[in-house]
Amino acid sequence: MSKVLLIGAGGVGGVVAHKCSQAPEVFSSLVLASRTQSKCDRIRDQILKRRPSYKIETAQVDADKTQEVVQLIKRVQPKLVINTALPYQDLTIMDACLETGVDYLDTANYEPPDEAKFEYKWQWAYRNKFKERGIMALLGCGFDPGVTNIFCAHAQKNHFDEIHTVDIIDCNAGNHGYPFATNFNPEINIREVTAKGKYWENGQWVETEPMAIHKVFDAPELGPMEIYLMYHEELESLCQNLKGLQRIRFWMSFSENYLTHLRVLGNVGMTGIEPIDFQGQKIVPLQFLKALLPDPASLGPRTKGKTNIGCVIEGVKNGQPKKLYIYNVCDHEEAFRETDNQAISYTTGVPAFIGAMMMLQGKWKAPGVFNVEELNPDPFMDELLVRGLPWIETVYYDT
Numbered sequence: 001m002s003k004v005l006l007i008g009a010g011g012v013g014g015v016v017a018h019k020c021s022q023a024p025e026v027f028s029s030l031v032l033a034s035r036t037q038s039k040c041d042r043i044r045d046q047i048l049k050r051r052p053s054y055k056i057e058t059a060q061v062d063a064d065k066t067q068e069v070v071q072l073i074k075r076v077q078p079k080l081v082i083n084t085a086l087p088y089q090d091l092t093i094m095d096a097c098l099e100t101g102v103d104y105l106d107t108a109n110y111e112p113p114d115e116a117k118f119e120y121k122w123q124w125a126y127r128n129k130f131k132e133r134g135i136m137a138l139l140g141c142g143f144d145p146g147v148t149n150i151f152c153a154h155a156q157k158n159h160f161d162e163i164h165t166v167d168i169i170d171c172n173a174g175n176h177g178y179p180f181a182t183n184f185n186p187e188i189n190i191r192e193v194t195a196k197g198k199y200w201e202n203g204q205w206v207e208t209e210p211m212a213i214h215k216v217f218d219a220p221e222l223g224p225m226e227i228y229l230m231y232h233e234e235l236e237s238l239c240q241n242l243k244g245l246q247r248i249r250f251w252m253s254f255s256e257n258y259l260t261h262l263r264v265l266g267n268v269g270m271t272g273i274e275p276i277d278f279q280g281q282k283i284v285p286l287q288f289l290k291a292l293l294p295d296p297a298s299l300g301p302r303t304k305g306k307t308n309i310g311c312v313i314e315g316v317k318n319g320q321p322k323k324l325y326i327y328n329v330c331d332h333e334e335a336f337r338e339t340d341n342q343a344i345s346y347t348t349g350v351p352a353f354i355g356a357m358m359m360l361q362g363k364w365k366a367p368g369v370f371n372v373e374e375l376n377p378d379p380f381m382d383e384l385l386v387r388g389l390p391w392i393e394t395v396y397y398d399t
């Protein structure tokens with residue numbers, strides 16, 4: 001029975017809050033805090049409509065300010081802080097956890113606001129500090145990163161002696177009916193997809209132009225999808241943590257319509273992150289674009305279709321080649337019926353909730369800073385099956 005502080009009241013935070021309220025035996029009460037308290041209140045009201053006796057409070061916090069988070073933690077006295085705000089707040093919230101001696105979990109690695117560059121180096125630099133303080137930080141516990149890392153750890157533990165190649169494939173066949181919108185925070189999403197592609201092979205990073213490499217992938221339950229090679233943060237930790245790895249790549253599906261809009265916006269400078277002068281004030285074009293685009297949280301009631309995210313893994317077992325495809329299919333409309341949010345938020349929020357559960361139940365408990373594949377995948381894989389993200393695995397050829 002634990003009290004938890006959840007920071008960030010967007011789509012992902014909403015799903016985490018709903019799921020916690022479904023497991024009061026673990027998450028006995030929840031404080032949901034964010035920059036805009038009315039967004040927390042809205043989620044609280046949605047939850048209380050479904051479960052009137054659940055103990056949930058809301059609060060206002062600017063998580064860019066470590067001392068505001070410290071004061072909130074001191075008042076709330078949680079066992080764990082779950083960060084579903086933006087990557088920009090990772091370090092300030094980690095600092096607050098260090099000061100107060102509370103465990104930490106997030107779903108996306110730190111990114112400096114003025115540089116579109118996400119790397120674990122900033123958060124890995126906290127390893128000794130968390131270890132010495134006797135507290136745990138769990139990084140990247142969404143779907144990708146998160147479940148995709150755990151699929152790899154499961155494959156390493158239960159299927160392979162050595163993993164040689166991994167292809168992480170994230171397909172979304174959802175349709176929200178808008179000409180252009182992003183499924184999660186537009187600023188973070190567009191920074192990610194306009195960056196150069198990068199994959200890891202034989203100990204080296206290979207860089208490509210954005211969206212330069214693509215192919216068709218026949219995704220179960222979705223059909224043929226055009227997928228594009230991108231850089232994604234889990235590659236950085238997995239290339240260090242998988243035994244015998246020779247190559248790891250990440251692919252994401254995009255429609256031609258999405259890419260055409262993005263190309264035009266990029267060509268006219270709307271995806272830039274350098275401030276420009278506009279009528280006497282400085283504005284960041286991408287932040288202005290975010291203000292124009294539909295709020296991802298508003299896509300929930302309109303989105304139909306499914307996501308399919310998984311890993312194709314090849315390696316050897318008992319000296320024989322072996323290939324495994326492991327994936328989850330999530331339905332946007334079912335996710336919305338359960339949590340008032342579409343599948344992109346659902347597939348991120350459910351793993352964050354399960355990771356928090358692992359930590360609170362002591363199944364994942366060690367001082368230091370960890371990526372999820374460093375922990376025992378078995379109890380997490382079991383929970384995925386019963387908490388809304390069942391996985392399917394197919395062995396293509398075996399020993």
Ligand SMILES: NC(=O)c1ccc[n+]([C@@H]2O[C@H](COP(=O)([O-])OP(=O)(O)OC[C@H]3O[C@@H](n4cnc5c(N)ncnc54)[C@H](OP(=O)(O)O)[C@@H]3O)[C@@H](O)[C@H]2O)c1
Nearest residue numbers: 009010011012035036063064085108142143144145184185
């Ligand atoms: N691992 C994965 O699979 C995965 C997939 C998708 C997303 N993610 C990550 O999940 C996180 C949440 O995504 P989302 O789609 O829910 O984003 P979102 O809808 O934009 O929500 C972000 C929330 O954080 C709040 N916030 C922003 N700055 C804050 C601050 N300084 N102090 C307090 N609260 C602040 C926002 O408040 P306001 O409303 O006031 O702006 C909003 O409530 C992001 O870090 C994203 O990168 C991970």
